[in-house]
Amino acid sequence: MGETAVLCEQVEKRYGANRALDGLDLTIPAGRVVGVLGPNGSGKSTLFRMITGLVRPDAGRVRVFGKAPGWRTNRDIAYLPDRARWYSDHTVQQAFRWAETFLPGFSREEALRLAEFMKLPLDGRVRDMSRGQEARVMLILCIARRVPLIILDEPFTGIDTVSREKIIDALIDRVSDGERTVLISTHELYEVEALFDLAVFLESGRVIRSGDTDELRRQYGSMHSAMQTLYR
Amino acid sequence: MPAQSTFWALVRHDFKHRRRRRTPIPRAWRLAYVAAVALVLLAVATYDGRGGHYRLGPVWWVAFGLPFTSFGLAVNTMVTEWKNGTVGWWLTLPYPRLHLSAAKFVAAVVRSVFIYALTYMAMAFFGLYTALVSGHLDLGYTAGYLLTGLKVMGLSLTVCPFVAAFGVVYGALAESRARPAMPLTWILFSGLWWLIFSQDDRYLQVHSDGVPHVSLSPTLCISIACSWVLAYGLIRLAAYLLDEQLAM
Numbered sequence: 001m002g003e004t005a006v007l008c009e010q011v012e013k014r015y016g017a018n019r020a021l022d023g024l025d026l027t028i029p030a031g032r033v034v035g036v037l038g039p040n041g042s043g044k045s046t047l048f049r050m051i052t053g054l055v056r057p058d059a060g061r062v063r064v065f066g067k068a069p070g071w072r073t074n075r076d077i078a079y080l081p082d083r084a085r086w087y088s089d090h091t092v093q094q095a096f097r098w099a100e101t102f103l104p105g106f107s108r109e110e111a112l113r114l115a116e117f118m119k120l121p122l123d124g125r126v127r128d129m130s131r132g133q134e135a136r137v138m139l140i141l142c143i144a145r146r147v148p149l150i151i152l153d154e155p156f157t158g159i160d161t162v163s164r165e166k167i168i169d170a171l172i173d174r175v176s177d178g179e180r181t182v183l184i185s186t187h188e189l190y191e192v193e194a195l196f197d198l199a200v201f202l203e204s205g206r207v208i209r210s211g212d213t214d215e216l217r218r219q220y221g222s223m224h225s226a227m228q229t230l231y232r
Numbered sequence: 233m234p235a236q237s238t239f240w241a242l243v244r245h246d247f248k249h250r251r252r253r254r255t256p257i258p259r260a261w262r263l264a265y266v267a268a269v270a271l272v273l274l275a276v277a278t279y280d281g282r283g284g285h286y287r288l289g290p291v292w293w294v295a296f297g298l299p300f301t302s303f304g305l306a307v308n309t310m311v312t313e314w315k316n317g318t319v320g321w322w323l324t325l326p327y328p329r330l331h332l333s334a335a336k337f338v339a340a341v342v343r344s345v346f347i348y349a350l351t352y353m354a355m356a357f358f359g360l361y362t363a364l365v366s367g368h369l370d371l372g373y374t375a376g377y378l379l380t381g382l383k384v385m386g387l388s389l390t391v392c393p394f395v396a397a398f399g400v401v402y403g404a405l406a407e408s409r410a411r412p413a414m415p416l417t418w419i420l421f422s423g424l425w426w427l428i429f430s431q432d433d434r435y436l437q438v439h440s441d442g443v444p445h446v447s448l449s450p451t452l453c454i455s456i457a458c459s460w461v462l463a464y465g466l467i468r469l470a471a472y473l474l475d476e477q478l479a480m
Contacts, residue, residue, distance in 0.1 A: 015479075052324045055480060074326040081320025088316065089250060101241045102325055127256075 003030040003065070005149055005181035006051055011060035013046050013205070020046040022205035024060070030148065031178050033195050035213070035223075036185040038202035039231060044185040045082045047202070048153045051183075052079045065148065075104045078142040082153040082185075086138055088127035092120050099141045111144035117173070118166045132163030139167050143174045150175060150182045156191070168192060193223040201230050238327060242335035247342060250312050277358045281365025288359040292381045294351070295388040301347055302392040303399040306340035310403025319407075323474065330471040333400055337467050340396040345389065352385050383446040390456045397463035397470075404473040411479065424462065 006028040013021040021043045028034055036044050049055045050062050053069040064073045086095060092115060099106040115122060118136045126134055135155065142150055152171075156164050168191055175182045175195070186192055193199075193213065200210040209216075209230055213223060220226035280288075313319040325332065359377050363369040398421050405414050 049480065054320070054323055055478060056476065071326050071328055074324050077324070079320070079324050081324070083317060084320050085317030086321075087250065087318055089248065098245065102238065102327075104326060 004028065004063075005030040005032075005065060006183070007061070007063040007066075008047070008050075009061040011047075011050065011057045011062055013043075013050065013055065013058055019205050021050070021057070021060075024202075024206055026200065026207055026210070028181065028183070028198075028200075030065075030181050032197040033175060033182040033184070035189075035193065035196040035199040036183055036202065037189065037199055037227065038185075041204075042202040043205040044202055045153055046205075048079070048082070048151050048183065048185065051149075051151060052077055076147050076149055078103070078105075078145040078147050078150045080138055080142045080152045080155055083157065084138055086126045086134055086141075089125070091125050092122045092137055095126070095137055095141060099144070103141070103145055105146040106141070107144050107146060111140050114140045114144055114170055114174075118170060130160070130163075132160045135159050136163060136166060136170075139170065143170060148180055150180055152182070152184045154185055154187070156186055156188045164188070164191060168195075171195060189223055189227060196223075199223065199226070201226070203231065239331055239335060242327070242331065243338045243342070246309055246336050246339035249343070250309075250316065273354075273358055274361070277362045278365055281362040284366055285362070288362055289377060289380055291355055291359065292384040294355070295348075295381075295384045298344070298348060298351060298385075298388055299391045299395040302340055302344040302396040303402075305343050306337065306396040306399025307403045307406075309336045309340055310400055311406060314407050319480075323478075328471070329474040330468065333404065333470040333474060334467050336403075337393075337396055337400050337463075337470075340399060341392055344392045344396065348385055348389050352381055355381055380445070387446050387452075391459065393463040394459035394466075397466035401466045401470045401473070404470040407479060408473045408477040409479045410473060410477050 004027055006026065008024050008026040011021050011024040011026075012019065020041075024043065024047065026047075036047065038044055046055065050057060051064055051069055052074060053071060062069055065076060067073050087098070090098065096106075096108055096111045096115075099111070100108055112122075118140065120133060120136055120140075124133070126137065129137070139152070139155055142152065155167060159167065171182075171184075171192070172195065182195075184192065184195070196213045198211065199213050199216055201208050209226070216226050217223060220229055313322045322332065323329075356378055359381075360369060360374060363373055363377070398417075402414070402417060405411060405417060
């Protein structure tokens with residue numbers, strides 16, 4: 001059996017009366033691209049925040065490559081937060097310099113290549129960019145890192161079609177090499193499902209189904225049908 | 233990158249003043265406002281000087297309002313991470329939360345030093361200009377005026393670490409599950425402020441002409457040292473809040 005990237009055992013997280021995660025059990029093997037799917041409020045972002053040590057579980061156990069999440073394990077994680085923005089005073093060049101300084105494994109050469117591929121002006125200031133361009137900058141900051149785990153929380157929210165296509169092309173280019181574990185949560189299933197090796201379906205803070213995407217397609221006809229059936 | 237140089241890189245990053253995301257006031261407008269204020273001050277200074285009112289020593293009392301800017305700077309550097317949507321990047325940096333909060337603290341203190349220096353230079357210019365216009369500018373007056381300002385500004389600056397640390401904690405509290413404790417922190421802060429600096433008449437006297445006079449004393453040094461130790465404790469508290477008590 002291969003290495004486990006993320007392990008969650010009976011994880012619970014409450015916000016007041018709301019249970020964001022409710023006895024979540026999940027094992028994500030290393031080296032796979034995993035779609036973490038589910039409706040709003042199903043616990044996807046809370047799970048990602050827990051893996052990156054932003055929040056702590058009220059109960060249960062979380063492990064990232066066998067260690068408790070925290071600032072040390074974040075060396076190995078490239079994380080694109082949900083609804084994130086970038087420092088508006090930065091140019092693309094400055095953002096890359098920032099990443100070079102603070103984010104282990106960041107490759108400037110790779111970032112420049114991706115910026116050219118995504119048609120980003122290096123001297124462009126983030127405050128003057130569209131949301132789509134800003135999303136591309138943030139995606140580059142994540143995928144230009146050579147780290148074993150990449151987490152992208154809703155990378156397509158509020159992004160125009162052109163930017164979305166650019167981002168997906170870059171993802172295909174960078175993350176499908178089997179060397180890294182990639183977790184992506186998204187509602188735009190049609191466009192990215194081809195990327196996924198595995199899918200995890202969450203509802204009310206629990207895993208209601210998980211498995212190999214080929215197997216899920218065989219069982220439900222398509223990933224979209226699987227979603228429709230599971231969240232009926 | 234070694235931990236120490238990463239820390240100073242964080243300080244440099246936090247030192248940059250970041251406004252909340254909204255339409256910024258154009259630079260030309262900001263410069264116009266600064267020029268207008270400078271012109272008004274110049275006019276007042278000229279009027280005062282010509283009227284023979286040249287002893288501006290009491291203006292140095294303004295120094296005791298400046299620690300509040302340190303508080304504002306520290307709170308702002310924390311909460312803008314949330315308001316601008318960059319908090320996820322900041323808090324998942326692979327560095328201890330103590331480093332992250334300490335970098336914000338140091339950046340706020342360094343910015344305060346710049347503000348103090350600018351205020352001192354502006355006050356020095358207008359004070360000496362007034363004396364010049366009134367025809368009373370001489371070496372003795374200049375030295376006395378500048379030295380008084382230096383002492384008062386210096387005394388006020390020593391309070392900044394404590395106030396800035398309180399600002400960092402306050403910013404962390406605002407985004408934590410301990411948010412209901414915010415009014416309590418104000419009560420504690422006021423109490424500590426009073427406890428540490430209540431005996432100000434021992435080191436700060438007011439001359440008959442309204443000019444503040446600072447005298448160094450063991451009480452003053454102990455008070456300042458205590459406030460710095462407390463500042464360190466507050467930074468640790470902020471790190472704990474960011475580590476264990478975030479409401480996200």
